[in-house]
Amino acid sequence: MAKIALITGATAGIGEACAYLFAREGYDLILTGRRRERLEKLASAINSQYNVEVAIASFDVRNRDAVVDNLNNLPDDWKKVDVLINNAGLSQGLDPIQNGDYGDWETMIDTNIKGLLYVSKVVSNWMIANKTGYIINIGSIAGKEVYPNGNVYCATKHAVDALNKGMRVDLLQHGIRVTAVHPGAVETEFSEVRFKGDTERAKKVYDGFEPLVAQDIAETIWFAVSRPAHVNINELVVMPTAQATATNIFRNTN
Structure with missing residues (x-):
């Protein structure tokens, strides 16, 4: 059997771009996400x-039982996962802490932190048994600095940064490589989700400069994964040329 990559949040954006790139490199794929129709369409296109x-495997990473059941019900041959890409994540709302929405907070914490943990626990044990593996955790520039009204989202991505380091320490003795990729501004569905379907507001996020696209991050992930087995890239922060920090973006208004 070919090498296997398991990608969470594969229905759009960075996850979808990773699916195509790893398929191009000959990997068999386990694609997960909430939207089964999109998963089926993507699988058909790749095939x-x-x-x-x-x-x-269609499930919401926030649902621990669904994560465990769906992954453990895969045939044994599919549990020989070489690469796990923990991509599922989101931001909801952009409010100061005192005006934050409880539902938004819980969705971000449950998806970005707990969902990543649920998937990682199952797959890391497979990798330990297989004596090989590589875990890629998709973080964010929000995990490296805090910006106005980013409070809880930034906190969740700081948690991903810490978990990435913790995984690297805990899995070191098993020879499992662990890398975090922290993107800056990437034009995907991210802003549309943050603004709850307000496409006009989402589009304005990228006005006046050229943001990254999902393919840029997929290629960055592949660069890390394709290094020799003795090389581990602990983390990469990737931003558009026009972006210096989370909030410092040069916009051409001419």
């Missing part, structure tokens, strides 16, 4: 373009 096997 028609690349000679790889694709398995799909």
Whole structure:
């Protein structure tokens, strides 16, 4: 069997771009996400373009039982995962702490932190048994600095940064590599989700400069994964040329 990559949040954006890139490199894929129809469409498109096997598992990473059941019910051959890309994550709302929405907070914490943990616990044990593996955790520039009204989202991505370091320490003796990729401004569905479907507001986030696209991050992930086995890239912070910090972006208004 070919090498296997398991990608969470594969229905759009960075996850989808990773699916195509790893298929191009000959990996069989386990694609997960909440939207089954999108997973099926993506699997069909990859199957028609690349000679790889694709398995799909539709669940919400916030649901621990769904994560454990869906992953453990995969055939044994599919549990020989070489690469886990913890991509599922989101931001909701952009309010000062005193005006924050409880539901938004819980969604971000449950997805960005707990969901990552649920998936990682299952798959890391497979990797330990297989004596090989590579975990990629998708963080954010928000995990490196805090910006106005970013409070809880920034806190969740700081947690991802800490968990990435903790995984690296705990899994060191098992030879499992662990890397965090922290993107800056990437034009995906991210802002549309943050603003709850307000496409006009989301579009304005990227006005006046050229943001990263999902393919940029997928290629960065592949660079890390494709290093020799004795090389571990602990973390990478990747931003558009026009961006210096989370809030310092040069916009051409001409």
